[in-house]
Amino acid sequence: MPVYRFTVNGRPHSVDAPASRPLLEVLREDLDLTGTKYGCGEGQCRACTVLIDGRPSASCVTPVRNAAGRNVTTIEGLAGAGGLTPVQRAFLEQQAFQCGYCTPGMVLGAAALLERTPSPSEEQIREGLNGHICRCTGYPRIVEAVQLAARLSKEAKSDD
Amino acid sequence: MTESDPRQELDRFELREADPYHFELDRREFLGAGLLLTLFVAPEAAAQGSGIEARLHLGEDGTVTVLSGKIEEGQGARAEIAMAAAEELGVTLAEVRVVLGDTGRVPNDGITAGSRTTPSTIPAVRRACAAARSILTQSGHKSYAEMAKSGAKIAGSTPENVALKPVPEWRILGKSQPRPDSEGLVTGEHKFPSDIRRPGMLYGAVLRPPSYGAKLESLDLAPARKMAGVVAVRDGEFAGCAAPTSFEARQAVEAMGGGARWSSSKSATSSENLYEYLKRHQGRVRDNLKGEPAAAAGKRLKAEYRCAYIQHAPMEPRAAVAEWEDGRLTVWTGTSNPFSVRDALARAFSLNPALVRVFVPDFGGGFGGKHTGEAAIEAARLAKEAGKPVSLRWTRAEEFAWAYFRPAALIEVEAALEGGRITGWDFANFNSGAAALESPYRLAHTRHRYVECESPLRPGSYRALASTANNFAREAFMDELAAEAGQDPLEFRLAHLENERIRAVLEAAAERFGWRKRVAEKRPGRGVGLACGTEKNSVVAACAEVEIDAKTGAVRLVEIVQAYECGKILNPGNLRQQVEGCILMGLGAALRERIEFAGGQVTNGSFARYRVPRFADVPKIELVLLDRPDLEPIGAGETPILVVAPAMANAYFHATGQRARTLPLAAETAQVRRG
Ligand code: FES
Ligand code: FES
Numbered sequence: 066m067p068v069y070r071f072t073v074n075g076r077p078h079s080v081d082a083p084a085s086r087p088l089l090e091v092l093r094e095d096l097d098l099t100g101t102k103y104g105c106g107e108g109q110c111r112a113c114t115v116l117i118d119g120r121p122s123a124s125c126v127t128p129v130r131n132a133a134g135r136n137v138t139t140i141e142g143l144a145g146a147g148g149l150t151p152v153q154r155a156f157l158e159q160q161a162f163q164c165g166y167c168t169p170g171m172v173l174g175a176a177a178l179l180e181r182t183p184s185p186s187e188e189q190i191r192e193g194l195n196g197h198i199c200r201c202t203g204y205p206r207i208v209e210a211v212q213l214a215a216r217l218s219k220e221a222k223s224d225d
Numbered sequence: 226m227t228e229s230d231p232r233q234e235l236d237r238f239e240l241r242e243a244d245p246y247h248f249e250l251d252r253r254e255f256l257g258a259g260l261l262l263t264l265f266v267a268p269e270a271a272a273q274g275s276g277i278e279a280r281l282h283l284g285e286d287g288t289v290t291v292l293s294g295k296i297e298e299g300q301g302a303r304a305e306i307a308m309a310a311a312e313e314l315g316v317t318l319a320e321v322r323v324v325l326g327d328t329g330r331v332p333n334d335g336i337t338a339g340s341r342t343t344p345s346t347i348p349a350v351r352r353a354c355a356a357a358r359s360i361l362t363q364s365g366h367k368s369y370a371e372m373a374k375s376g377a378k379i380a381g382s383t384p385e386n387v388a389l390k391p392v393p394e395w396r397i398l399g400k401s402q403p404r405p406d407s408e409g410l411v412t413g414e415h416k417f418p419s420d421i422r423r424p425g426m427l428y429g430a431v432l433r434p435p436s437y438g439a440k441l442e443s444l445d446l447a448p449a450r451k452m453a454g455v456v457a458v459r460d461g462e463f464a465g466c467a468a469p470t471s472f473e474a475r476q477a478v479e480a481m482g483g484g485a486r487w488s489s490s491k492s493a494t495s496s497e498n499l500y501e502y503l504k505r506h507q508g509r510v511r512d513n514l515k516g517e518p519a520a521a522a523g524k525r526l527k528a529e530y531r532c533a534y535i536q537h538a539p540m541e542p543r544a545a546v547a548e549w550e551d552g553r554l555t556v557w558t559g560t561s562n563p564f565s566v567r568d569a570l571a572r573a574f575s576l577n578p579a580l581v582r583v584f585v586p587d588f589g590g591g592f593g594g595k596h597t598g599e600a601a602i603e604a605a606r607l608a609k610e611a612g613k614p615v616s617l618r619w620t621r622a623e624e625f626a627w628a629y630f631r632p633a634a635l636i637e638v639e640a641a642l643e644g645g646r647i648t649g650w651d652f653a654n655f656n657s658g659a660a661a662l663e664s665p666y667r668l669a670h671t672r673h674r675y676v677e678c679e680s681p682l683r684p685g686s687y688r689a690l691a692s693t694a695n696n697f698a699r700e701a702f703m704d705e706l707a708a709e710a711g712q713d714p715l716e717f718r719l720a721h722l723e724n725e726r727i728r729a730v731l732e733a734a735a736e737r738f739g740w741r742k743r744v745a746e747k748r749p750g751r752g753v754g755l756a757c758g759t760e761k762n763s764v765v766a767a768c769a770e771v772e773i774d775a776k777t778g779a780v781r782l783v784e785i786v787q788a789y790e791c792g793k794i795l796n797p798g799n800l801r802q803q804v805e806g807c808i809l810m811g812l813g814a815a816l817r818e819r820i821e822f823a824g825g826q827v828t829n830g831s832f833a834r835y836r837v838p839r840f841a842d843v844p845k846i847e848l849v850l851l852d853r854p855d856l857e858p859i860g861a862g863e864t865p866i867l868v869v870a871p872a873m874a875n876a877y878f879h880a881t882g883q884r885a886r887t888l889p890l891a892a893e894t895a896q897v898r899r900g
Contacts (some may be wrong), residue, residue, distance in 0.1 A: 086472045094428065094470050099420035100413020102589075104540050105621040109832035112540060140413035153411040160403050164299030165410035166589030172411055173613055191840040198832065200540045201299050202809040203669055203802060204843045205504040 069133040073098065074142025080129060088132050089113045089124035092139060100169050104198065107223035111197040114170035116140050121177040140169035143176065151217035152176045152210075161210035163201035175211045184215055217223050228854040247865065259284040259373040262357060280332050281310075281357055287370040289314055289321050289357075291350060294334030295342050296326040296561055297404075297587040298539075298595070300862045301799035303340045304404045307797060309347045312390055312397045313354035314369070323405060326563045326585030337561040342763045342858025343795065347858065348389075355387045365594035392793060392854045401798030418559040418588050419544035419618045423862045426546065427456065428471035429607040429617035432464040433627065436825030437682075438490035445484050447876055449477040457481060458610040467607045467615045494681040495823035500531055500635050503656045506679035511659060516670030521641035521649025526709060530698035531887040532634040532657065533819035534682050538837060541589025542624040545598075547605035548614035559588030566598030573602050574609070592810065593686040594628060613827040625830030629685030630820055632657040634694035638702045645710045647721060656680060658691025661760040661867070664699060666721040682822060688810065689863035692760040693870065697888060700756035700871030705884065714755055714875065715740055724759065726790055731757045731766040733787035733849045738768035744879070750775055750881025751783070756871035763864045764792035767808075769844075773880050780890050782842070782873055783813055788849040791866050792856035804865040811869030813838040817891045 070079045073096060080091055088108075092098045092115070101124055103113030108126040115124045116138040117131075145152055149157070152175045162168045169193065178185060178193040185193065190211045191204075199207060260283045262849035280292035291310045297303040307321045314321070324330060334346055357369070366372040384723050392399065409415030434441070441462055449457035449466050456467045464485075466477035494502045545558035553578065560566045563583045571578040583601070604617035619627070625676035634657030641649035649670040652709040654662055675691075687693075715735050719861050722728050735741070735755065750773050757766035767787040771780050789804055817836045821829040829835050874885045 083472065086470070090471055092616050093420075097422065098413075099416065099422070102417075102541070103419065104542075105617065105832045107621065107831055110540070134764070142413075144412060149408075149411065156411045157407060158405075160407065160798060160802070161301070162404075162407070162410050163301075164540065164588065164590040165804060166299075166417060167629065168410045169413045191843070195840045198540065198837060198839065200538055200592075200810075200837060201802075202838055204809060204840050205805050205846060206646060206802060207839070208843075211519075215300065 067130070069129050071134060073134045082129050084130040085128045087125050087136070088127040088129050089116070091129050092124060092137075095121045098139050098141050102166055102169060104167070104170075109198070110167075110170075111174060112167050112170045114173045114197070116173055116177060118179065119177070119223050121174050124145060134166060138173070142171060143173065150176065151221055152179065152214040154205075154215055155210045155214035159206050159210040161203055161206040167197060167199040167201070171199065171207055175207075175214060178211070179215055179218055181217065185211065187212070227588065254639070257284050257286060258879040262353070275887065281353055283357070283369040283373040285370055285373045287320060287368065289316060290324055290367055291321065291354075292324045292331040293346060293350070294326065294328075294331045295346055295561060296337045296563065296585045298337070298561065298589070298591040300342075300803065301404065301796060302337065302346075303587065304402050304799060305342065305347060305795055306350055307405050308397050308402050309350045310354045312395060313351045314358050316369070318397060318402060318405070325587070327582070328563050328567045329582040333564045336565070337359055340863050343858050343860040344762075346421040347795070351389050352387060355389050359387055367681040368767070398795050399793070400799075402796055403798075416586055417541055417544070418546070418557050418586050419541055419616070421546040421557040421586065421616065423548055423614035424547060426616055427467040427469060427607075427611050428474045428615040429465055429467045429604055429615045430471065430474035431603050431617070431623075432478050432482045432485065433623065436490060437492065438825055439487040440490070442486040442488055444481060444486075446481055449481040452477050452480065456607070458607065460606060461548045463603070463606055464624060465603060465607050467611045467613075471618070483755055490825060492681065492825045496533065496819065496821045497823070499534075499633055499681065502681060503633065503635050503678040507655065508677040508679065510677070511675045513663070513671075515672070518641070518649035518651045518670040518672045521670045523641040523643025523648045524709070525639060525641050526706060527637075527639040528702055528705060528884070528886060530634070530636040530638070530694075530701060531711070532694040532697060533888060533892070534630040534633045534822075535814050535818040536625060536628065536630055536820055536835070537590075537592040537594030537687060538624065538832075538835070539590030539592060539594060542619040543595065543600035543628065544616070544618040546612065546614060546616045547601065547602040547608040549605075549608055549612070550581060553572055553577075554605055555584070556581070556601045556605060557584045558584060558598060559591070560595050560598050560601070560602075561593075562596050562598075566601050569598050570601060570605055574605065574800045592688045592878050593690070595784055596686060597629070599627070621832065622759055622830050625820075625835065626827045629683040631687030631693075632680055632684035633682075633689070636694060636698035638698055640702070640706055642706055642710055645712060645717075645720070647706060654691060657694045660690035661695045661758065662693030665727060665759050666703075666718070667723045668721070682820065687867050688807070689760060692758070692864075692867055693811070696756070696758040696867040697870045697874070700758065700868070701874045701884070701886065704754065704871075704875040704878065708878075713741075713744060715744075716875075718757065720853075724764070726764040727757050727759055727766070729851060730764050730788040730790050730849075731755075733851060734766040734768050734786050737788070737847060737849050738786040740768050743770070750880060752876040752878065754872045754875025754877070754879055756868040756875060758864070758867040760864045760867060761860060763789065763859045763861060765865050765868050767868040767872045769869070769876045771873055771876040771880060773877070780816060780873070780877060782816070782844040784845040784847075785872070786847045786849070787865065787867070787868065788851065789861070790851035790853060791859040791864070793854050793858045794850065794852045795858050797850065800850060800861050801848060804850070805846060807863070807865035808846060808869055809838050809843065811866040812842060812844070812873075815870035815873050815888060816842070816892055817889050819889050819892060
């Protein structure tokens with residue numbers, strides 16, 4: 066089997082896997098990173114979102130070969146030495162989850178959205194996250210959490 | 226004998242049979258050093274061994290652990306139980322731990338369903354904790370930790386008629402409290418059932434029949450067994466593989482499945498001829514006749530309503546990890562019914578239930594769809610064969626095809642109308658169930674029937690059961706009757722309503738929405754509608770505005786104002802989430818969700834084809850949550866779903882002048898367009 070090298074949460078890994086094996090399964094089964102969730106396997110729900118070179122990607126439809134040479138960030142790697150990120154703090158503060166199964170994907174999707182659009186309107190949040198399904202469905206709270214996260218990020222930046 | 230002699234304690238319990246509590250003192254250390262109290266909170270039932278049992282562990286480290294057979298699937302049970310315990314014990318939330326759904330440790334609280342946690346588990350926990358508090362006071366110890374350390378000598382009398390904290394003294398209940406341990410949800414650390422890993426664990430995959438009812442006639446396991454590291458098994462109708470990765474497990478199942486022979490079983494029933502099928506396959510009838518509706522005077526109206534099969538589609542599909550050790554079976558899985566899954570496993574493997582332990586980690590949604598343990602049994606069969614732990618996670622396609630469905634409904638309703646009042650009412654539900662079948666309106670001559678039918682798809686419970694279908698038909702028909710009587714739908718309902726609580730939510734929703742003004746306005750492509758209902762003792766009403774796309778005819782929910790009352794509110798933040806969740810889930814079922822099937826297969830079993838609500842579908846939502854401190858708290862995870870579909874259907878009529886009598890509305894409106 067071919068060996069693929071890539072970085073996950075800042076740590077280099079090399080994985081021996083069939084080229085078409087989904088990145089999602091490699092993360093969960095080989096690297097013990099189960100924070101990334103399976104929701105559909107068809108690119109429709111974004112529970113499996115990871116950041117690949119900073120871009121949100123559906124890891125269930127990303128063959129492991131496409132990750133070769135890239136930097137992958139999973140939910141486990143989002144918070145750094147400084148503790149929880151503003152998006153994570155905002156989701157906690159707003160309790161923007163019910164079962165919480167969609168949450169890791171939502172948090173990463175929201176983090177990427179705020180990276181592109183630091184002060185999104187409500188409309189931009191809905192559009193930006195429309196690929197994510199929350200079946201529970203906590204959409205109103207999630208929108209509020211992303212708005213709060215935008216404010217927290219700005220505060221964090223102005224404190225620097 | 227000294228006062229603290231345990232034998233004396235025993236005597237005391239035997240002498241005082243009428244005591245509402247029975248304590249079993251146990252210093253089992255599985256929760257850390259401390260004292261385990263088991264309290265039976267329904268003395269009459271406890272005598273027959275079926276009382277509500279509450280278990281508390283007082284840790285020497287100062288934590289108090291509540292053990293409950295309830296589970297957490299996002300509905301808020303964990304927070305509610307912690308809050309109830311902290312309140313009555315007089316400790317902070319941080320000092321309370323809640324252990325849920327571990328059949329090895331918790332009492333059997335039965336299934337987590339029917340909104341029973343709030344009205345039944347919470348009072349039991351509160352009473353047990355109030356009793357513990359009173360024991361503490363009488364013991365003279367300063368804290369639970371000190372009492373636990375003292376060696377479990379509980380002296381003095383046990384509390385009789387223990388008093389619960391009255392609402393005005395609440396510090397924790399009644400205020401929004403977060404879900405305990407929720408940090409793990411935002412960091413990815415929380416382990417859902419599908420995330421559990423065990424040493425040496427393999428991943429499983431199951432060979433599914435090509436269609437419902439197809440039987441496995443022959444299967445060669447060799448192609449799978451040839452693959453490195455693969456374990457393959459066939460046992461009767463069950464066949465599956467386990468392998469070091471789920472990728473390999475799927476490949477192995479494919480490899481052996483290619484040569485499998487199945488008895489063909491092609492059903493001619495489909496989502497297209499479903500309702501005719503139900504009419505032709507009737508079974509037992511429950512008939513409740515009061516008066517003579519057939520003879521009622523006045524003009525007669527009749528209508529037929531239909532609700533499609535739909536699915537829960539929780540974000541986490543069924544998943545289980547099974548592990549065998551020395552003839553004992555341990556399973557981690559997501560189910561609302563841990564003890565019944567334990568018993569099902571025991572039956573499947575001819576084990577004493579005491580040898581089976583089921584853990585239910587907080588899991589990824591259920592909505593009534595995870596009352597069973599299919600994945601648990603399948604994982605256990607694979608693990609037995611492999612001699613290693615096996616994790617089996619259903620795919621989304623499996624979940625759509627092999628989980629159960631909210632049953633489709635066909636509802637026939639007929640009424641007589643005279644002088645602007647309903648004089649007779651005849652309502653029949655075919656196939657979907659009897660929940661909220663009876664009308665909450667004041668009606669003189671009524672007939673209510675539930676007709677069981679042969680269901681072409683596997684039926685099961687779903688949030689609020691059949692009350693969604695029954696309330697949809699009833700409330701849509703009430704609108705038709707109001708129109709026939711030339712009355713405003715709000716006034717027409719109020720004229721037939723005695724139930725003060727329903728009247729209150731109906732008026733609250735109408736008031737906040739500005740109903741009287743908005744129903745008089747005519748705006749092209751827009752319409753407003755309302756509905757009310759009650760089930761499981763809570764009451765709800767909604768006013769909705771919809772918009773119809775002039776070109777496509779597509780319906781969009783623009784705004785919904787929902788008023789809801791469920792007695793005394795325990796956790797307002799969580800209540801808001803539950804109500805919003807119900808509104809949006811109800812929106813999906815009202816608008817688009819419909820299982821399509823033909824030839825014994827689900828034909829739209831993916832999120833691409835079975836469209837659930839997304840961010841773009843979220844309307845403007847306003848909630849009016851009526852708090853009733855004078856009433857007992859009532860479970861709130863289901864009833865708020867009742868009014869969304871009928872309010873939307875009624876708004877559709879207001880906008881178009883056409884009645885929409887089929888759910889989902891998208892199917893109906895497409896038909897209206899076609900012709
Ligand atoms: S699991 Fe990847 S998009 Fe749904
Ligand atoms: S919180 Fe359950 S799916 Fe979003």
